[in-house]
Amino acid sequence: MLAALLLPAGGAAWAKGPDRATLTGPGLDGAVEIRPGSEADSAGLTLLREASGIDAILLTELPGTTRADRPVAALGPAYRLVWHAPGEERALVVQEVYPYAEPGPWVHTPAQPLAVRHGWSQAPSFLKDTLVGFGLPEAAPAPGGPWWTAPSVVALMGVVVVLVVVTPLAVVRARRRGTPGVRH
Numbered sequence: 001m002l003a004a005l006l007l008p009a010g011g012a013a014w015a016k017g018p019d020r021a022t023l024t025g026p027g028l029d030g031a032v033e034i035r036p037g038s039e040a041d042s043a044g045l046t047l048l049r050e051a052s053g054i055d056a057i058l059l060t061e062l063p064g065t066t067r068a069d070r071p072v073a074a075l076g077p078a079y080r081l082v083w084h085a086p087g088e089e090r091a092l093v094v095q096e097v098y099p100y101a102e103p104g105p106w107v108h109t110p111a112q113p114l115a116v117r118h119g120w121s122q123a124p125s126f127l128k129d130t131l132v133g134f135g136l137p138e139a140a141p142a143p144g145g146p147w148w149t150a151p152s153v154v155a156l157m158g159v160v161v162v163l164v165v166v167t168p169l170a171v172v173r174a175r176r177r178g179t180p181g182v183r184h
Contacts, residue, residue: 017055018083018092021048023134025079027141034134044133051127052095052107054083057115066109066119076100076140078108079131099128100140 023032036042049055056064075098085092093115096108105123109115132138 017049017058019086020045020084022082022084023079023097023131023136024082026077027137028079028135032135040133044130047126047130048081048134051105051123051130052081052097053109053121053123054093054095057093057095057109057117060116064117064121066117066121068119070108071101071106071120071122073106074102075106076102077143079136097123097127097131099131099136 020033020035023034024030034041034045034048036045053064056062057066077098077100079097079099081095081097082091083093083095084090093112094110096110098106098108104125105127106120107123107127108120109118111118128136
């Protein structure tokens, strides 16, 4: 009720704040939909809202702080957290979360139309545990991903080119020159 009174006239679509989120990033099998539902899911969503500071990002009347400069901590992989307004599919606010950062998680909120605050904020330690409850791996995924990443595919293609194109060409050239040991 208080949030509805404090919002500007155009804010009716998110008067109660975001009602769900989508998480994407390394080590996930696809987008993870974070919605209220079971008691555990609803509690997890509430904890995620608190840990990410999303309500303070949306309302100037709520306490919250961010800083402009990127932390010097080892952040680890970034995950994209997209918050949605009730009844709407479009993104309300997008945040980047770093649950594996040392010594603790960080959240970055880029400047965007509905964010009254943007920048970096240290998140409570339970952010990672909350995200693990929704399917985030316990430990940060290894950088580079699976073997079929771009550098591996390029190297494999190089081997194929050598075997399929270069080697037969060398045999043909050797035959033309009459190199000993090569059948004509």
